[in-house]
Amino acid sequence: MLTITGVAGLPEIEPGADLAALVLAHGDVRSGDVVVVTSKIVSKAEGRIIDLADVEPSAFAVRWSAEWDKDPRVVEVVLRESRRIVRQIGPVLITETHHGFVCANAGVDQSSSGAHDRVVVLPDDPDASARRIRAGFVAAGLDVAVIVSDTFGRPWREGQTDVAVGVAGIHPMVSYIGQHDPHGHEYRVQELCVVDELAAAAELVKGNTSRVPVGVVRGHTWTPDDTATMAPVLRDPSRDLFR
């Protein structure tokens, strides 16, 4: 059996905040748990907040923003957070972030930034963020896995779901390749991205408007891996059919 519990009551996160300590102060965490932390508070703790007054939009950002009634400074931040534009159709901007994630607006978040003239951008290195948070738990004697999550859309299906953008301690995949089903048929392609499933599961207790930025999953058996990163999840462009 799996249990998933939200951690509420955290204060407004300021740059330099110790997230592991805050989660321990407000939630119940035990060794073996998987702690899923919304990227927004990780970004805030790391000072990844951009004051739009400091942003000088490029001519490209100004022109496109005017066409679609967008804030050119926000568009400029999106472009800075991107290494490539995947689709720019109508008002929609899907880009590949510097980390290699493909998502709308490079994950730049205009909500919950504490003020309307600021935006929150994704952590610079979400795996490193997850490792730092995990180190905080380990220092407290708790061997937990950490997932940093964000809310992404996807092609073909409406609605968004939470996915992992950073991991620490847990290998992101569980492979059934080479194993056999109950009838002896060998699995040839089945590899589950369990960290995305854990992120999605945690979203169910976190919600997006409520102040529950952390979910604790208990009862999941994970593959401990101190070298874990999101790299195995990022599909190589040569293998991708939709860029």
Place this chain on the structure above:
Amino acid sequence: MLTITGVAGLPEIEPGADLAALVLAHGDVRSGDVVVVTSKIVSKAEGRIIDLADVEPSAFAVRWSAEWDKDPRVVEVVLRESRRIVRQIGPVLITETHHGFVCANAGVDQSSSGAHDRVVVLPDDPDASARRIRAGFVAAGLDVAVIVSDTFGRPWREGQTDVAVGVAGIHPMVSYIGQHDPHGHEYRVQELCVVDELAAAAELVKGNTSRVPVGVVRGHTWTPDDTATMAPVLRDPSRDLFR
């Protein structure tokens, strides 16, 4: 708090099996729960098993199968289950199913079919399947939501995750549009596909090789909707940037 429990011990599912009765006999289900059922056993209960000996592959299926060392009869079944080929590159065949799902091989499953010369195809109408299963629970006095799930890949990210392909009783989306974050900023695009998140969460207890084809989610507050279908999840092709 959410709890997710796998239902194990179900017998091999035969055509005509009463899945609600089997889940009630082997699991603990209460009113308010969300019951996630793997599409494979739904298909089996509905006799959606194709004997490959009965399949006459088309010339197109024969030619392409020879090129990539595939079983032309399986390829023929995939084509029959599809209304459009989205990508056919190398050995990969991504199609849009008759239901409107975009996935590899139209969801045709060569594993767990009970024999190697048979394949399992998706339910003809997974929403109707979910409604029938829900009706079984309701007849037993239990008001539960039902999700029929399958394991799909996705662009840009390696690994598969479970998603919903049929729903009953539960609206597939939770919208935050028009609501406000703690800072008064209005959400403009946030709409979560909670049924996909529930399907992903249930996969964590089901696993793919084990005989745990059902997960019961307790503690999730769902929007009761007796007219619910997957239609709101299927993005209209005119809005889709990746077909």
